[in-house]
Amino acid sequence: MLARYRSQFSSLSSSSGADGARLWDKSSRSLLQVRALADDAAGKGDDGNESFTRQMIRRVLHGKGGEEKPDAVVEPSEKASEENALVPSSPESRFREVLAVPLTRRPLFPGSIMPVPLSDPKMLEELKDMRRKGGQMYGMQLLLFGHRRLKRVRTVDNSPLRVAVEHLSEPKERPDDDILRATQIQLVSTLRDLVQLHPLYSEQLRAFAGFGGDFENVARLADVCASLTSAEGEHLQKVLEELDATERANAALLLLKKEVELCKLQADIGRRVEEKISKDQRRYFLQEQLKSIKKELGLEQDDKSALVEKFRDRLKPLEGQIPEDAAKVIEEELGKLAGLEASSSEFNVTRNYLEWLTSLPWGLSSPERLDLGHAQQVLNEDHYGLEDVKDRILEFIAVGKLRGSTHGKILCLVGPPGVGKTSVGRSIARALDRKYFRFSVGGLSDTAEIKGHRRTYVGAMPGKMVQCLKSTGTSNPLVLIDEVDKLSRGYQGDPASALLELLDPEQNKSFVDHYLDVPVDLSKVLFMCTANVLDTIPGPLLDRMEVLRISGYTAHEKEHIARQYLQPQAASEAGLPRDAVQITDPAMTELITEYCREAGPVSFLLHSMKELKLPSMAILSKKASGKDA
Missing domain, CATH: 1.20.5 (Single alpha-helices involved in coiled-coils or other helix-helix interfaces)
Incomplete structure (x- = not known):
């Protein structure tokens, strides 16, 4: 075989005349490939075990050395047999009429496989006659295997489409056709270039070899090369219709070279896109990778x-x-x-x-407990007396239970200092199972404390209401605004006007804090206010409140509060056990009437703590003397 190819190359090189020149121009590159590959394969000899073309295909599939890789498929024999084929072929006499399946984009070449979806009911019925399946069939996908070329003679039936065909014979190849053999070698060489550019083509070639493909047949090799390309359907159809082996091989070689150039162009475009990435972007990517590596190693966060x-x-x-x-x-x-x-x-x-x-708790609300019994128990535990105030609070909760919620109402507790206005607000929050937040507006003259600062300022902060929502973690807390009657007014704005917007149920649905600059829903917040007098509260602000007056305590109520609440608290503040000190009734009466004449019992706590300092000092002195002894 080696000698034959060398002699063919020599005769082609020495030919003269117009035919020889044309033959040389058409096949010079291919014949150079013949000489190079022939010299490279000199060790095989004419009677070697492998044909020359098969050696080249093996190099394409397995590399330059020709060694077979472990996962490579076994190559077919010199001539594909029936048992090696994926779909056994049948005699031509059996298929004078065939079922015609329209192919929209690409034709099907012999030796190739193509999946085709079907939805025509009559076509499906014909296929079901071949092989019955259970259940209703709405569609089918065929895996077509091309055996041979057919030519439509006439249409037998339109529904489903059935045509009479003529079987076309494959072209006969002459062993002494130098141009055909040179084109064959050029096909294999181009295939090798294509496989090197994209490994997917190698898998397709292995599949063709596994399906019984014959690489020695130039016409069949041209079919395979054409089917590997991504050419348009009309160009592939021309290859399919070509019956001359040389012309078919040349047409397939043209498509194959275009595919190689397309792969090179894709690789070049990808390389140019990579080069367009700026130096800063590359540095940024490397820095991010470095940070990720350091983060995995625990070196940097x-x-x-x-x-x-x-x-x-x-x-x-x-x-x-x-x-x-x-x-x-x-x-x-x-x-x-x-x-x-x-x-x-x-x-x-x-x-x-x-x-x-x-x-911020966007939309998150804590469940509210509207239980009159529980509310009355909490109020009695925390406060003695104040029956009128407790009744008003229970009425307020009862109305809220009927309405389904207590939001929208604003309570204002008015009374002298020390009567328990702030503690009543805390008790109401506990009775309703609402989070509690308190802030005082006494002497406040800056509206930014309520509506926040602009973010353009250094050290800007949101207002008290946004701080309240963040602190409580719920959108329905109980907010106690203390000392509302002591609001001031200065060049920084009118806080009363800001409170007016805050407490208005029609406006606080979309309260806009200057810092956040986005609407915040405060309609679920239960507002309560405390004041000593009503005279200094602005009229529009007072009109939005439901006033509850808390008057001073009687002497009897003060004594009960002192014994039940303040005396244990005073002992605890002095560092003594809660029952370590007992105050007699005459001492309690004198303490209340002579030293605690104000409306609330706050002075009692202060005087009790003052008197309990002596027992605390005596106990410490006794312990010290015992240690010295």
């Missing part, structure tokens, strides 16, 4: 990534409950934070802003 992850973890329980406006702002700020340098001042501003936005 990526603060920015950890911050973003922390903020997103906070938002997961609130998914679907955050208002659209707030969710949009949060996403924008998270994207902004990811692109900022940690050393920039804007990074800290954005981080603090996100801290507040993600810490």
